[in-house]
Amino acid sequence: MLKRLIAACAVVLWVPFAASADEEQAWQEGTHYDLISPAVRTADPAKVEVVEFFWYGCGHCYTFEPLVSRWKKTLPDDVEFKGSPAVWNKPMELHATMFYTADVLGVKDTMHTVLFQAMNVDGKRLASEKEIRAVFTANGVAAEDFDKAFSSFGVSSQVRQANARARAAKITGTPEMMVNGKYRISIRKAGSQANMLKVADYLIEQERANNAAADAS
Numbered sequence: 001m002l003k004r005l006i007a008a009c010a011v012v013l014w015v016p017f018a019a020s021a022d023e024e025q026a027w028q029e030g031t032h033y034d035l036i037s038p039a040v041r042t043a044d045p046a047k048v049e050v051v052e053f054f055w056y057g058c059g060h061c062y063t064f065e066p067l068v069s070r071w072k073k074t075l076p077d078d079v080e081f082k083g084s085p086a087v088w089n090k091p092m093e094l095h096a097t098m099f100y101t102a103d104v105l106g107v108k109d110t111m112h113t114v115l116f117q118a119m120n121v122d123g124k125r126l127a128s129e130k131e132i133r134a135v136f137t138a139n140g141v142a143a144e145d146f147d148k149a150f151s152s153f154g155v156s157s158q159v160r161q162a163n164a165r166a167r168a169a170k171i172t173g174t175p176e177m178m179v180n181g182k183y184r185i186s187i188r189k190a191g192s193q194a195n196m197l198k199v200a201d202y203l204i205e206q207e208r209a210n211n212a213a214a215d216a217s
Contacts, residue, residue, distance in 0.1 A: 040181035
């Protein structure tokens with residue numbers, strides 16, 4: 001099972017990109033990013049929504065996380081960023097559950113890094129609730145609080161929504177990004193993780209301009 005999960009992640013191995021990737025790059029639909037059809041509904045039409053699809057066991061997501069962490073701090077107030085765990089099978093459903101558990105408990109900012117570290121550096125598989133609980137409690141979360149959140153309806157509902165979101169976006173690997181429910185960005189097409197963020201910047205500004213024009217009219 002673990003080999004299949006790693007293979008799924010490996011879909012997005014870096015591919016050399018022949019064109020220039022400087023700031024003047026003219027990013028093109030179909031070449032550097034894909035149109036999502038039909039578009040995925042976003043939470044707030046007044047904002048530009050950016051979603052990062054990831055899996056804690058994906059080495060590429062692990063190296064992408066520091067870049068995303070710095071980048072999202074530069075986003076304007078009218079841009080909403082959210083992480084969305086990929087859910088292709090039962091082990092990934094378990095990992096999505098631990099992501100939303102951390103969110104519900106108010107420790108996501110800390111545990112997000114801890115969970116990436118556990119799977120990609122410490123070699124933990126986090127293949128059971130017991131193993132995941134041990135990581136949470138080792139980082140200051142009370143066992144009873146973890147148990148209540150992990151098995152809650154709210155967390156399971158968010159996991160189902162994450163699964164539906166990824167399917168609607170038609171992601172094929174991790175990490176991938178979605179801008180405003182309309183565009184999907186992958187390493188394969190963008191050319192590198194750094195370029196994924198440049199393409200996202202381009203699409204964000206395009207959507208912000210569209211929103212401004214709609215407001216003006």
